[in-house]
Amino acid sequence: MLTKKELKDYCDKARENFLPHISIDCVVFGFHEGLLKVLLLKVKNEGEWYLPGGFMLKAEPIEKAADRILKERTGLDKIFLQQFQVFGDPERSKEHFEMYKDMLPAKENWFTNRFLTIGYYALVDFCDVTPAPDQFSATCAWRDLNDLPELKLDHALILKTALDTLRLQLNYQPIGYNLMPKEFTMPELQKLYETILDKKLDRRNFQRRMLGFGILNRSEKPRKGGAHKAPYLYSFDLENYQAALTEGFKGGW
Amino acid sequence: MLTKKELKDYCDKARENFLPHISIDCVVFGFHEGLLKVLLLKVKNEGEWYLPGGFMLKAEPIEKAADRILKERTGLDKIFLQQFQVFGDPERSKEHFEMYKDMLPAKENWFTNRFLTIGYYALVDFCDVTPAPDQFSATCAWRDLNDLPELKLDHALILKTALDTLRLQLNYQPIGYNLMPKEFTMPELQKLYETILDKKLDRRNFQRRMLGFGILNRSEKPRKGGAHKAPYLYSFDLENYQAALTEGFKGGW
DNA sequence: ATTGATAGTGTATAATTGACACAAGAGTAA
DNA sequence: TTACTCTTGTGTCAATTATACACTATCAAT
Numbered sequence: 001m002l003t004k005k006e007l008k009d010y011c012d013k014a015r016e017n018f019l020p021h022i023s024i025d026c027v028v029f030g031f032h033e034g035l036l037k038v039l040l041l042k043v044k045n046e047g048e049w050y051l052p053g054g055f056m057l058k059a060e061p062i063e064k065a066a067d068r069i070l071k072e073r074t075g076l077d078k079i080f081l082q083q084f085q086v087f088g089d090p091e092r093s094k095e096h097f098e099m100y101k102d103m104l105p106a107k108e109n110w111f112t113n114r115f116l117t118i119g120y121y122a123l124v125d126f127c128d129v130t131p132a133p134d135q136f137s138a139t140c141a142w143r144d145l146n147d148l149p150e151l152k153l154d155h156a157l158i159l160k161t162a163l164d165t166l167r168l169q170l171n172y173q174p175i176g177y178n179l180m181p182k183e184f185t186m187p188e189l190q191k192l193y194e195t196i197l198d199k200k201l202d203r204r205n206f207q208r209r210m211l212g213f214g215i216l217n218r219s220e221k222p223r224k225g226g227a228h229k230a231p232y233l234y235s236f237d238l239e240n241y242q243a244a245l246t247e248g249f250k251g252g253w
Numbered sequence: 254m255l256t257k258k259e260l261k262d263y264c265d266k267a268r269e270n271f272l273p274h275i276s277i278d279c280v281v282f283g284f285h286e287g288l289l290k291v292l293l294l295k296v297k298n299e300g301e302w303y304l305p306g307g308f309m310l311k312a313e314p315i316e317k318a319a320d321r322i323l324k325e326r327t328g329l330d331k332i333f334l335q336q337f338q339v340f341g342d343p344e345r346s347k348e349h350f351e352m353y354k355d356m357l358p359a360k361e362n363w364f365t366n367r368f369l370t371i372g373y374y375a376l377v378d379f380c381d382v383t384p385a386p387d388q389f390s391a392t393c394a395w396r397d398l399n400d401l402p403e404l405k406l407d408h409a410l411i412l413k414t415a416l417d418t419l420r421l422q423l424n425y426q427p428i429g430y431n432l433m434p435k436e437f438t439m440p441e442l443q444k445l446y447e448t449i450l451d452k453k454l455d456r457r458n459f460q461r462r463m464l465g466f467g468i469l470n471r472s473e474k475p476r477k478g479g480a481h482k483a484p485y486l487y488s489f490d491l492e493n494y495q496a497a498l499t500e501g502f503k504g505g506w
Numbered sequence: 507a508t509t510g511a512t513a514g515t516g517t518a519t520a521a522t523t524g525a526c527a528c529a530a531g532a533g534t535a536a
Numbered sequence: 537t538t539a540c541t542c543t544t545g546t547g548t549c550a551a552t553t554a555t556a557c558a559c560t561a562t563c564a565a566t
Contacts, residue, residue: 019274022369058367062341086339086371088315114311116275118339170506172424187513197506204515205555228512229562253423253450440544457546458524481543482531
């Protein structure tokens with residue numbers, strides 16, 4: 001919770017710099033130890049969490065704003081970002097109204113406005129991220145997708161929609177470049193797919209299909225050190241990967 | 254072109270009723286005589302056309318706003334609407350700035366603001382639509398997708414994106430219920446698909462696949478009157494159609 | 507060397523897709 | 537009436553793709 005002065009300062013600056021009524025919320029997916037993770041922020045002195053988000057500068061392209069917001073939370077540049085939906089229920093920010101309504105008259109209070117929020121989802125390499133809390137949060141941390149805390153506002157809906165979209169995308173586009181480290185083994189990649197889809201896949205068929213897409217390069221040397229047979233290392237063929245991203249995998253018609 | 258007074262009135266009302274900086278633009282697809290059509294408006298005394306669009310009331314859900322806007326242009330209720338992208342380049346409304354900048358000081362002028370526009374596409378039965386121009390247009394009419402006029406602002410981009418999205422959707426969802434009349438023949442439905450995809454399809458394989466989806470009911474009586482073999486009439490099985498819409502056709506994984 | 511766990515590869519079968527040909531019905535013109 | 541033409545309905549074969557499943561190889565620990 002902010003002090004009254006902090007709130008007023010924030011609101012004054014926001015009104016001056018940001019487009020009113022519009023916000024951006026990002027669902028940042030990461031993958032670690034076989035689990036799909038989401039980057040969340042925890043409200044100061046409260047139990048609830050929320051998605052990293054922010055506002056758009058008055059002359060800033062949407063995509064740039066999303067980049068900027070995520071750079072602040074993750075330290076990362078050039079994140080894979082996908083706009084997936086605008087959430088605009090007039091009631092969606094009611095909680096904000098309640099929260100701050102006594103501290104500042106509605107006219108001056110940035111948060112009593114209605115906000116449409118543009119939903120982005122991001123895929124990032126878990127290990128590259130340095131989570132950083134924002135002004136309203138005590139914590140910024142990865143949370144397990146299977147063990148989510150209570151989320152503020154409509155952020156649970158936004159998260160679910162992002163996940164649905166990601167799963168759909170899996171059917172006609174490659175995924176993984178942004179979620180895996182540079183080099184990885186086929187079983188590791190399979191685990192990613194299984195985690196996203198929440199479903200077991202056949203090892204052999206997965207490999208055949210994946211290789212069939214022609215977006216993987218196999219490195220000469222297998223990974224050593226494990227207690228078992230050394231798996232081959234793969235990396236994505238960026239050129240083909242990019243092409244598959246824009247053209248999609250299977251025509252359908 | 255509006256008179257100065259008309260413009261001022263419009264702007265005053267807009268500021269009072271609408272959310273600033275946000276607009277909605279709709280790409281309305283129709284199908285007629287084997288051609289895919291788009292509903293467009295023509296600016297008064299000018300050659301350029303633009304997409305039906307409008308603004309959002311301060312307490313109105315986005316979807317409702319899109320419905321309202323389309324109701325005004327087409328006379329139709331309960332249109333199939335799909336939000337597909339927000340267009341928010343800061344430069345995208347430059348034309349507006351130019352157009353009205355001399356008529357009204359920027360502070361009072363609704364149109365000199367930056368607008369993010371939420372893109373919707375709609376699929377409608379061509380025959381049901383009664384095109385009605387808006388305040389800024391002389392004409393509202395169906396235009397052939399293969400013979401598009403110059404479009405204002407970034408509306409050409411919006412239209413293209415809508416079409417790409419529609420084509421993609423064709424691969425994992427049923428389409429047609431909103432574009433075809435109640436009853437139709439298989440060749441007619443095929444023509445719709447061919448038109449959207451801009452590609453010839455095999456008659457027999459199309460039929461097999463289409464029937465395989467299980468979303469069609471075949472009527473007892475074939476259509477009479479043609480100079481050739483009477484084709485069967487089909488209609489959509491609404492229940493299965495709806496299910497296919499939400500679940501999609503093919504899993505992929 | 508033996509064992510246990512994991513990785514790599516192959517193959518038989520079923521299902522789906524794609525290409526194609528023929529039969530049937532409805533009007534038309536001799 | 538009959539032959540003709542155009543369009544629609546349906547079947548079938550081959551090729552491709554998906555699915556299920558089993559065996560072999562390799563590394564580390566004992």
